[in-house]
Amino acid sequence: MEPTKDSNYIQQHLANERTYLAWIRTALAIIGTVHYERKRTQINEQTFKPAVHLVWLISGLMVVMVILFFLYFYLY
Template sequence: MKRNIPEKENKNEMTYIQQHLANERTYLAWIRTAIAIMGVGFLVTNLHFTMREAISGIEDFIARMIGLFSVILGIVTIVFSTVNYYQKRDQINQAIFKSPKITVFILSALMTIVMIIFFAYFLSI
């Protein structure tokens, strides 16, 4: 099924094909990162509850928070990367560029929170 693409949009897409392909690679890298973040959260939570015989309340809470925050951070990363992908796509077609300062800051801050929780967890063991 052939999609009807306006001539102007098609011309811009072809003019900046390398930039569009780079944008797609960046998007896929963000998706892989989100999956890895969620995977680490599941791993820590699963290891905590299967490897420990004597579990304290605070350790359980921290392990659950690691899992929860990792999943939330992974979902937020997917949402932000998808929005960023479409913004970049439009910016490439309009021949303008704006760096994603807010997205990078928010994701970095959230990842720092997860790392602090990891650190607290490993200190409590």
């Protein structure tokens, strides 16, 4: 069976979906690891306070990344 124009589109779409899911999986793994480490070490508020702005910055960037991927893959 010869590849058609539709099969090329389908292959591209599936590749994009795998990439999107890989990014989501990576983001969830990072979030889970940070959550686990925070619970495991029982960091108190005095120790954690200097890094709170970095946590919010990284979390915000991850949310923006997920929104951009969602917009890219579902609107185009």
